[in-house]
Amino acid sequence: MDVPSGYSPSTTDRDLLHFRRATSDIHAGGSRAIKEESIVSANSGTEKHVHGHQADHRPKRNGFGVAALVLGILAALTFWTVFGGIVCGVLAVVFGALGFRRKRRGEATNGATAVVGAVIGLIGLLVSSILLAAGLTFLNSDEVKSYSECVEHAGGKSDREQCAKDFDRDVRE
Template structure:
């Protein structure tokens, strides 16, 4: 004995949701999103911003390509992860560039030389005050 289907309900859920019921998933999209969020949160570190951001970008691109044509789900998640990963990399590179420019400045070299020749804490404090004045002027 067969029962009539409920009106408006398709016989197979896979007919209404492409990719559903096929058993395929897009783990790269999820991994890319997790890495991208970590890259954005840890952009101030080289490992967090650059490494995790690049991994998120790569996994996001691969995940989006796999999801093309609804073969696997989460294409939008992959794209968001790639964008966030890129933002993490860019922010980290900017922080590294700013840090490198400060470390290569003449003011910092003078400060470093002053601290190396200072014997007491008061002399080190004077070096810090001189460095702050050089930066502000």
């Protein structure tokens, strides 16, 4: 077992490893109090207790927060594409929410990263959605429909050029 820095092993019990670290706190009025942390670890699976409370020493799981930040940045940088803005934005918001929930439960340490990733992802998602809606509205407009019909019935290059001029005039009006 690795010995944390600042701890010294106790020789009182061979089955259990006791590590004690004395730390001092200066309280109001200048009095000093010595606090002691004990970590008890053994093959029998005893738990760590710090100042009379059970401490949770599972490794922190920060993956959702990091994923939210990376996907949020991707969504913001590629908002002009459906995949980049919408898919990455939705995933960033979902992973950001999951990462923030882990932080609130004490399972992660990067709650702010998760929130920032979710916000950036939401911005990318919104901008991409607005662009998609504007593009679909434009493609379903009467001007585009009449241009498509004109090009279909055009006999040659000059007719197609006239369709383009008519389309340009219709769009500008």
